[in-house]
Amino acid sequence: AAIVLCRHATSARMETSCTTEISPAVRDEVIRIVDSRLEEYHADRTGKPDYALGSLGAAIASIFSTRPYTKRPAEYVPWEVLHWEHFNTPDVIIKPGIMPGECWAFEGRGYVAIQLSMPIYVSGFSLEHTPKELTPFGHIKSAPRKFSVWGLSSLEGNDEEFLGRFEFEDNGKSLQTFDAIVSEKAFHLVELMVETNHGNVEYTCLYRFRVHGRPAS
Template sequence: AETRFNSAAGGSILSTRCSETYETKTALISLFGVPLWYFSQSPRVAIQPDIYPGNCWAFKGSQGYLVVRLSMKIHPTTFTLEHIPKTLSPTGNITSAPKDFAVYGLENEYQEEGQLLGQFTYDQEGESLQMFPAPKRPERAFQIVELRIFSNWGHPEYTCLYRFRVHGEPIK
């Protein structure tokens, strides 16, 4: 049976490489003058269990990295990426959602190029939680996984990462 390994209970964020957290002191969205949210969440929010508008890690631009240490070494089989649905978005769109991304297995957190585990596209018209099976089961097991986001759905300033999870088989 598959288990997920990077919930806040056991996983940790190792690094975001050079991705810069997008922070602003002014509310990004306000309704009748009432600020709805501010971005100051840390990348750790991406492995937490709750998801509601604004509770995401926002990074500058449309390309970013997240390196996660799982609670144990596993053979990754499936990845899930979650974003708020359009219906919950105060603007009615989710242009800040990740679009094209890849997942890599790393031997250690300093490794520049890991083993590619799969390249995927998050569908902004799809379900808020989307599952992406690894194309083939990697021979090696990994405890460190890198999520690399290449593009978003059109937001010019930042990309929001709500939740990323790794599922797999623990090594026997």
């Protein structure tokens, strides 16, 4: 509904305030461009291509020594686990979906290498967690807090390059975007290390991680 209102508002303003200043052809082109940008943003909320998206060919290359969370405590069951019909595999983080439980849960620090859909010059990352409003207790203690990212040419090589250390704010938006350290290299792999979360002592839940940039060729 919001995107439709934006379209109508844009069109109305162009009609009432710009008709004497620009030609109908220019007005229509401006409306077309605005409409295109709104569609692009609405499609994935960032307006940026995601080269870590599984449906575009990206894949989980390794989780290294990360320990998946598979416990079901006897005294209580974490609210996220209540929604797991099966324990989610790591590839859930490169798929759309942020409803409670649509995440990869792990103990302690989490490491994951993602093979991107193509080699790219990395410009940034987006990390998304289920909104507080969708959680029964109104908090997201299992959300990642501090995390770091490296660019890699291969899993076996020693040419990894540090692309930045970031913090996901629990009082911020459910989708947060971060700028990478500029590199002259193009990478086909990125490694994500989740260092801490927002207070859950048992596990961290990673919903979706995106990688932005431009193709190497």
